[in-house]
Amino acid sequence: MEIDEVAARVVRSYWALLLVMTVLPLTLVALLMNGQEPASVAKSRLQASSKATDAAPGDAGVSIVVSQVKAFATGEVLLSQVLREQRVDRTTVKVAKAIEVTGLGTSTVVELSVKDADPAIARRLTDAIGAAVVREINASNQGTIKQQLDAIDKRVRTLERRLGPLSRRAGAQPNPDIDAANERERVQAELADLRSNRSDLQTQLTSAGTASVVQPAVLAPKADPTVMMAAIAGLVGLIGGILIAVVTEMVRPTIPGQRRVARRLGAPLLGWADKGPARLADTGRRIRLAAKREGVGRVTLVGAPGPLPASLVSSVAAAVYGDETKVVSAKPPKPRPAERDTPDGDESGEDGGDGPSANSDGPSMNSGGRGGKKSTSVVRAGGTAVMTKKSGEVSPSEITQPVPLRQLCHVHAFEDIDPGSDDLVGVVVAVGPVTTVSGLETVRDLVAASGWPLLGVVATSRKIAVSHKSASRKEQG
Numbered sequence: 001m002e003i004d005e006v007a008a009r010v011v012r013s014y015w016a017l018l019l020v021m022t023v024l025p026l027t028l029v030a031l032l033m034n035g036q037e038p039a040s041v042a043k044s045r046l047q048a049s050s051k052a053t054d055a056a057p058g059d060a061g062v063s064i065v066v067s068q069v070k071a072f073a074t075g076e077v078l079l080s081q082v083l084r085e086q087r088v089d090r091t092t093v094k095v096a097k098a099i100e101v102t103g104l105g106t107s108t109v110v111e112l113s114v115k116d117a118d119p120a121i122a123r124r125l126t127d128a129i130g131a132a133v134v135r136e137i138n139a140s141n142q143g144t145i146k147q148q149l150d151a152i153d154k155r156v157r158t159l160e161r162r163l164g165p166l167s168r169r170a171g172a173q174p175n176p177d178i179d180a181a182n183e184r185e186r187v188q189a190e191l192a193d194l195r196s197n198r199s200d201l202q203t204q205l206t207s208a209g210t211a212s213v214v215q216p217a218v219l220a221p222k223a224d225p226t227v228m229m230a231a232i233a234g235l236v237g238l239i240g241g242i243l244i245a246v247v248t249e250m251v252r253p254t255i256p257g258q259r260r261v262a263r264r265l266g267a268p269l270l271g272w273a274d275k276g277p278a279r280l281a282d283t284g285r286r287i288r289l290a291a292k293r294e295g296v297g298r299v300t301l302v303g304a305p306g307p308l309p310a311s312l313v314s315s316v317a318a319a320v321y322g323d324e325t326k327v328v329s330a331k332p333p334k335p336r337p338a339e340r341d342t343p344d345g346d347e348s349g350e351d352g353g354d355g356p357s358a359n360s361d362g363p364s365m366n367s368g369g370r371g372g373k374k375s376t377s378v379v380r381a382g383g384t385a386v387m388t389k390k391s392g393e394v395s396p397s398e399i400t401q402p403v404p405l406r407q408l409c410h411v412h413a414f415e416d417i418d419p420g421s422d423d424l425v426g427v428v429v430a431v432g433p434v435t436t437v438s439g440l441e442t443v444r445d446l447v448a449a450s451g452w453p454l455l456g457v458v459a460t461s462r463k464i465a466v467s468h469k470s471a472s473r474k475e476q477g
Contacts, residue, residue, distance in 0.1 A: 008256035013434045014245035021241030026234035033226040040119035040222065042126040045215040048137060049108045062103040069110050070101040072136045073129055082128045088121055095125065109214055119219050126217035137211035145205045152198045159187050159194070253437045258459035261304070261431045264440060270456040273316055273430065283458060284319025287428060290455040291409050296426040299455065302414045302446065304431050304439035309465055310413070312430060316458060317411035414446075426455040432463045 011018070048065045072078060079092040098115040112130050116122035166187060169180035255261050262269040270290065271283030291299055299320065301313050417425060427450075429443050447454050 005256065005260065009249055009254055009434075010242060010245045012256040013254050014241070014248070017245060018238060018241040021237040021244070022234045023237075025237035026230045029233035030226060030230040033229055037117070038222050038224055039115045039117050040122045041113050041115045041220040042119070042122035042217040043111055043113040043220050044126050044130045044213065044217040045104070045109055045111050046130055046134060047108060047212045047214050048110055049141070049211060062106055062108075065108050066101050066103045066110055068137070069112065069133055070099070072133045073099050073101060073112060075136075078129070078132050078136065082125065082132055086124050086128050088125065090116075090121075090125075099129070113220070114217075123217045123219065130213050130217070134211045134213055142205055142210070145201050149198060149201050149205070152194050152201070156191060156194050156198070159191050163187050163191070255435045255437060255440065256433065258431050258433070258435075258457060261429075261435050261440065262457040265429065265443065265454060265457065267429070267454050268456045270428065270458050272459050272461065273312060274460050274462065280315060280319045281322075283316070284322065287316070287320050287411075287455065287458075288409050290428075291426050294424075294426055294453040294455060296424045296453065296455075297409060298417075298423055299409060299411045299426045299428055300414045300417050300452075301411060301428050301430055301458070302443060303464060304429055304435050305442040306439075306464075307415055308413060308430055312460070312464065313411070313413045316428075316430075320409050320411045425450070425452045427452050428455050428458055430458045430460060430464060432460050434463070 046069060048069050074096040076092055079095055083090060083092065083095065095114070100113045100115075102111050102113075104111060112126060112133070114122050114126040114129065116125065163184065166180045166184040169177040170184050255264060259269055268286075268290070270286040272279045273283060274280075287299060291297070301308055301316055427443070427447055443454075446452075
C-alpha cells in the first residue's frame with residue numbers, strides 16, 4: 001500500500017475526527033490559560049570552574065558541567081538549608097522542579113534559573129541557590145587539597161616548636177648534646193619535605209580552579225505560554241486522532257478516491273454524476289458505449305453497498321437515454337415571388353401521408369421552408385427513425401434509403417431488476433469519495449453470482465446517502 005493512499009484513507013474518512021481532536025484540546029487549553037498570570041523567572045550566571053581544560057572537550061564537557069551544577073542545585077540538603085535561611089514557605093520538591101540549568105556555548109559558564117509566582121522570591125532563591133552551589137563546587141574540587149594543606153601546616157608548626165629547643169641543646173657549651181644535634185637534623189629534613197609538599201599542593205589548588213557567581217539574579221522578561229501550550233495540546237490531540245483513525249481503519253478498512261475503487265474493480269471510471277450537466281451527459285455517453293461493447297440493453301446502477309437515492313438513479317438514467325427529441329431547423333430563405341401565391345394546402349396535399357400528422361412516434365416542429373412551405377426535421381434519440389419533411393419533390397434515394405436506428409439502453413436501480421429475467425444486464429457501480437472494502441466485496445459477489453458484466457464506475461463528489469425507501473421496498477419484496 002502506498003503512503004499517499006494511507007494518508008488519503010485517514011484524512012478523507014476521518015477528517016472530522018481529526019479536526020475535533022485538534023481544535024477541542026487547543027481551545028480548552030487556551031481557555032484555561034487565558035487570564036492566568038505567567039510565573040516570574042529569575043536568572044543568574046555561574047562560573048562552574050575556572051580551569052581552561054574543562055571547556056576543551058566541547059559539548060561533552062559542557063554537558064558534564066551542567067549536570068554537575070544541576071545535581072548540586074537540586075539537592076535535598078542544599079534546598080532545605082536555602083529555604084530555611086531565606087524563610088520561604090516552599091517545598092523542596094516544588095523548588096527543585098522550578099530550577100533549570102543551561103549551558104552557554106562551550107564555556108564553563110552556566111545559567112541558573114528559578115521560576116516562582118512571586119518575582120521577589122524568585123530572585124532571592126536564585127541568588128541563595130547560586131551561592132550555595134558555588135560553595136559546594138569549591139568544596140568538592142578543593143576540599144581534599146585544603147585538608148592536606150591544613151595537615152601540613154599543623155605539622156610544620158609542631159616541628160618548628162621542637163626545632164628551637166633542639167638547636168639550643170645541640171649548641172650548648174662546653175658539652176653539646178649529640179642526640180639533640182641528630183634530632184635537629186632530622187626535624188630540619190622533615191620540615192624541608194613538608195614545605196616542598198605544601199608548595200606542590202598550592203600549585204594543585206591553583207590549577208584546580210574556583211567556582212564563582214558571574215552575574216547575580218535578574219528577572220527575565222515575562223513570556224505568555226498560552227500559545228505554545230495550546231499548540232502542544234492541539235498537536236497531542238491530532239496525534240491521538242490519528243491513532244484512533246488508524247485503529248478504526250484496521251477494523252473497518254476503506255478505499256479513498258473513486259479512481260482507486262475503479263482500479264480495484266478492474267473497471268474504467270465512466271465519469272461524474274454531480275458535476276454539472278455537461279459532465280453528466282458525457283457520463284451517459286460513456287455508459288452507452290460500455291453497454292454497446294458488452295452487448296447489453298439494460299444497465300443496473302448499484303451502490304457499494306446499499307440502495308442508491310432515486311434522484312441519482314434518475315439523473316444517470318436521463319443522461320443515458322439522452323434528449324427525447326432533438327429539433328434541427330435552418331433559417332428559411334426569403335420566398336420567391338412566384339411561390340408566394342401557392343396555397344399551403346396544395347403543398348401539404350403533395351406530401352400526402354408524410355406530414356406531421358402521420359408521424360405517431362413523437363412531436364414535430366413546423367417551420368417556414370422554401371416558398372413558405374412547411375418543413376420538419378426531427379432526430380429521435382429513443383430508437384425512432386430520422387424523418388425529414390421537405391417541400392417540393394422527394395428523390396427516390398431518400399425514400400428507399402434505410403433509416404438508422406439507435407438501440408435503447410434502459411437504466412434501472414438494482415432493486416427494480418427482475419432476478420427471473422433472462423436479459424443480460426450490465427452493472428455500473430456508483431461510489432463516493434470513500435468506499436468500504438466490504439462494500440466493494442458485495443459488488444464483486446454480485447458480479448460473480450449473476451454473471452453480469454461490470455461496465456464501470458460512476459463517481460460522486462459527495463457521500464452517497466442510502467435510500468431508505470429503496471431499502472424498505474427491497475425488504476418488502
